[in-house]
Amino acid sequence: MNITDIKIAFRNILKNKIESSISILGLGIGLGCIFILGVLIIHEHSYDRFIPDHKNVYRVVEDTDPRTPYPLAPSIQDKIPGIHDFFRFYQTNQVQIKNSGNRVIEEDLFAFADNNFFSLLNTKFKYGKAAVSPTEIAISEDMAKKYFKTQNVLGASLNVKLKDNFLPLTICGVYENFPGNSTLHPEFVGNIELSEQVLGLSQRMFGEYGSTQNDYQNWDNNYFYSYLFLSPGTRPETVSSKIKDLMVSFDAEKYKETEYRLQPATDIYLDSNNLTGNIYSRTGNANELKYYIGIALVILFIAILNYIFLTKAKILSRLTEIGAKKALGASNNIIRKQVLLESNMISALSLMPAAIIIITGIPFINSTLQKTVGEEVFGMWQTWGMLVAVTLLTGTLSGIFIGTNISRTSAVVLLTGKMQRQQKSHKLNHSFLSFHFAIFIILVVSVFTFKKQINYGLTNFKSIDPNNVLVCELNSPELQKQAQVIQNELEQNPNVISTAGSSFIPPFNAFLPIKLRTEEETVRFDGLIMGKGMIPLLGMEIIDGEAFGEFKQDGRTNIIINESTALEYDIKAGDLLNGFTVRGIVKDFNAHSLHSLIQPMVILQQHPEKMRLLAVKTNGKNDKSIIETIDRLVSQISPESVSEVTYLTDQINQFYEREQNQAKLITAFSLLSISLAIMGLFGVVLITISKRTKEIGIRKVNGARVTEVVEMLNKDFLTWVIIAVVIAVPAAWYAMHRWLENFAYQTSLSWWLFAIAGVLALAIALLTVSFQSYKAATRNPVDSLRYE
Incomplete structure (x- = not known):
């Protein structure tokens, strides 16, 4: 290979500008997609590998829950050999913080940890150090900028509401932001002892039924992650068995059935879906990563095929040139090297559109899949190794495939300007075309099915009406005690239909287990805690008995059950269920997303001064004035509280956030897929027309009209697209049928989903082919007869 070969390769690329541009663009799309998904896969497998000696770092898991008692980690280090160090970690959300303008902001990533937390995770401090007392707090550099507009804020005070009142905490350190591939990523880290201010205080959540116990050091309270740093050579299985022995020695009966294991820190991110407290x-x-790998390989495969088709079309116009080279003594090896050089140059040039795909695609992947792919992934050797390897592999394989085919052809055949037509090759080209469009049809059907099911989930709740319901969080004792005052004033607004308080307002995503205990048995139900008026506000139907009335603290607990509970236990209103009086029976309703079946349910009545939430049913005409009234009342009653008002339907939208993001991702892949399909079709059309140029000229000389020629060329291609429809429809039906099994209540797979996808594929193919067919049909027949 020399400079002359490179010049010839550039000349050939520039000579066929349209084909070369399409080749570069198509290959760039394929490479860009596989780079993005490859970077995502590398990123997903890199979590917590920045921790020094990460292979010896483990998290304690108790049965299926990584939350453990506060004394566990130090007891393990004291009693079990081979533990180099440890730290404990707890995180809470919805912590209210005052900024410099005295405005209250809620933060979710507020954590508490031992003061060696940062050093063990190799997190550097820009200023100061970790908190060593309950009066101190360390914050991230982002939070320093957010609250103080600068990073050197040592000694400044941050007012934080952890319990009922704001507590001034002194900023003792500003640490670097945790990397995007860290499973733990708090923005505020207080001393572990400060967690006493928030742990165990469940009254705000459960009101009358919440616990006031806040002994965070009690062995019975599992709140903390316990990370262990094992000494080199220590076996995690040995430590796990000794933890079991240690716990049994404390309480043989309680812990004899409990299992303990050490989960590698590097496995936490991808191997925690079976854990309940993560x-x-x-x-x-991890399963989604398999799909990403499959998608990446399919897209790259399609892009390479497109490139091969287009290159074959270009080669057909250079047969005489290649034949002359062979006749003048060029060996098969020289011909292969020339084609291989051009192929790798095309592959290298395709990195330009691939870069655009990467720059725009990574933020899209981060936003749709809630990922945190950042700059750190481009500092890994695996990323650059993949970039170089995929680019070289793509160009080399394509070049070898094309070059070998050309180099084996004799110089005599090449000098005639044509190659032997092979029916097998013709069918192969068109079968790949069918594969292209089948993939597109499956993706389009998937997008439509996703959107149809999501819409079904948002609008088909059984026996409950979540529309036009505003929800306000009563996040202070003052607001909870004055809930009835707020309700009374809101009900003066003519646009308010009704108000009611509650601890939980369905439909909500979490499950609240309620256990009804007697001396003989304990029965667990799906549960709710609601106040007077909530059942009619949500349009729920009482089919026996009555809804809750005024709350009475007379030692008797009245409950309301749903139909499923009544049928399972053969109970009617007025009967006892495990010692509790059934006040009423409500018609079965969807308390959660449509992913889950309706379960036997028990509803408890909440104390009117201990409600966590306030619901306001409106007529939908002037919700803005109602929200303004709520804001005013909250600021008057509890000036230091944040007024959080949302729509109940927004809460429901979050049920299907994952599916909505999947639909966005598949839509993007559908657009890329059809772009690649069009490019592949373009290449096959060029090959076909180049082979039939003389035939087209003869037909025109014999009187064939342009429409007849266009119809002749289109018919063959549309047949293969129809074959793609026939192949794709059952495959798409099967895939979507399996996906819909994730929902207990699901929409139907309507015929029009497949019809629209098929018509779209046929229309796109028809437009693409007709454009090239028309150009060939309108060509001067004299030029066509001279073509060969």
Whole structure:
């Protein structure tokens, strides 16, 4: 290879500008997609590998819950050899913080940890150090900028509401932001002892039924993650068995059935979906990564095929040139090298559109899939290794495939300007075309099915009406005690239909287990805690008995049950259920998303001064004035509280956030897929027309009209697209049928979903082919007869 070969390669690329541009663009799309998904896969597997000696870092898991008692980690270090160090971690949300303008802001990433937390995770401080007392707080550099507009804020005070009142905490350190591939990523970290201010205080959540116990050091309270740093050579299985022995020695009966294991820190992100208490750390999905890998390989495969088709079309116009080279003594190896060089140059040039795909695609992936792919992934050798390897592999494989085919052809055949037509090759080209469009049809059907099911989930709740319901959080004792005052004033507004308080307002995403205990048995139900008036406000139907009336503290607990509970236990209103009086029976309703079946349910009545939420049913005509009234009342009653007013339907939208994001991602892949399909079709059309140029000229000389020629060329291609429809419809039906099994209540797979996808594929193919067919049909027949 020399400079002359490179010049010839550039000349050939520039000579066929349209084909070369399409080749570069198509290959760039394919490379860009596989780079994005490859970077995502590398990122997903890189979590917590920045921790020094990460192979010896483990998290304690108790049965299926990583939350453990406060004394566990130090007891393990004291009693079990081989533990180099440890830290404990707890995180809470909805913490209110005052900024410099005395405005209250809610933050979710507020954590508490031992003061060696940062050093063990290798997190550097820009200023100061970790909190060593309950009066101190360390904050991230982003939070320093957010609250103080600068980073050097040592000694400044941050007013934080952890309990009922704002507590001034002294900023003792500003640490660097945690990397995007860290499972733990708090923005505020207080001393572990400060957690006493928030742990165990469930009264605000459960009101009358909440616990006031706040002994965070009690062995019975599992709140904290316990991370262990094992000494080199220590086996985690040995430590796990010794933890079991340690706990049994404390309480043989309670802990003899409990299992303990050490989860590697590097497995936490992708291997925690089966854990019930993994609520403080980021998590991924290992199964989804398999789909990403599959998608990446399919897109790259399609892009390479498109490139091969287009290159074959260009090669057909250079047969005489290549034949002359062979006749003048060029060996098969030289021909292969020339084609290989051009192929790799095209692959290298395709990095320009690939870069655009990467720059725009990574933020899209982060936003749609809630990922945190950042700059740090481009500092990994795996990323650049993948970039170089995929680019070289793509160009080399394509070049070898095309070059080998050309180099084996004799010089005599090449000098005639044509190659032998092979029916097998013709069918192969068109079968790949069918594959292109089948993928597109499956993706389009998937998008329509996703959107149809999401819409079904948002609008088909059984026996409950969540529309035009405003929800206000009563996030202070003052607001809870004055809930009735707020209700009375709101009901003066002519646009307010009714108001009611509650601890939970359905439909909500979480499950609240309620256990009804007697001396003989304990029965667990799906539960709700609601106040007077909430059942009629939500349009729920009482089919026996009556809804809650005035709350009475007379030692008797009245409950309301749903139809499923009544049928399972053969109970009617007025009967006892495990010692509790059934006040009424409500018609079965969807208390959660449509992913889950309606379960036997028990509804408890909340104390009117201990409501966590206030619901306002409106007529939908002037909700703005109602929200303004709520804001005014909150500021009057509890000036230091944040007024949080949302629509209940917004809460329901969050049920299907994952599916909505999947629909966005598949839509993007559908657009890329059809772009690649069009490019592949363009290449096949060029090959076909180049082979039939003389035939078209003869037909025109014999009187064939342009429409007849266009129809002749289109018919063959549309047949293969119809084959793609036939292949794609059952595949799409099967895939979507399996996906809909994730929902207990699901929409139907309507015929029009498949019809629209098929018509779109046919229309796109028809437009693409007709454009090239028309150009060939309107060509001067004299030029066509001279073509060969």
